Amino acid sequence: NPYATALSLCSVSRLVRRITLPKLLHTILLRRSHSVGMFSNALRIQQAYAAEKSDLFFDYTSVIQRMWIGSLKECRSPDSELKSDLSVLVPTLLASPALAVDCSSLRLVVQSVENAWKSRRDPNVEHGPSPFPGKTQSLTITARGHNAEAQIFRSIDTRKGTVFLPSIPHLTYLI
Secondary structure (H helix, E strand, C coil): CHHHHHHHHHCCCHHHHHHHHHHHHCEEEECCHHHHHHHHHHHHHHHHHHHHCCCCCCCHHHCCCEEEECCCCCCCCCHHHHHHHHHHHHHHHHHCCEEEEEHHHHHHHHHHHHHHHHHHCCCCCCCCCCCCCCCCCEEEEECCCCCHHHHHHHHCCCCCCCCCHHHCCEEEEEC
């Protein structure tokens, strides 16, 4: 297992960790809700390291280039736990230039990003147009099944103020 080897290398020294982690984190594959939970826990640990100003802190968002989130509909964890895990992922999602999401998970991902964006803004202040902080340049939506198209259109929120999907210049739909 190359990932186990890479993680073992990270425990050798700080220098090896700084060299290995960017390679390990270049592409993140989160196939199931369990993977989302595990990766979110890793991000929480990094947040704690940052707060402690520990030498173990590593900014994941600066090195992740691609992220794929699979189907989360067979989620065994409570809905609130999955939403909490996704909210921790939001900075990483926004920093990833290439994002791929299974159509069954698109709605949850979009809602998490939109909720994070709205919570940053003060409702008592008149906001003009401000740039959305996402760096995602391409979104690939993967689909399986006969009602995939309907799921995608239900995921797109057409209310005023939606910013995540319109901020992405390239969309690919794979069936």
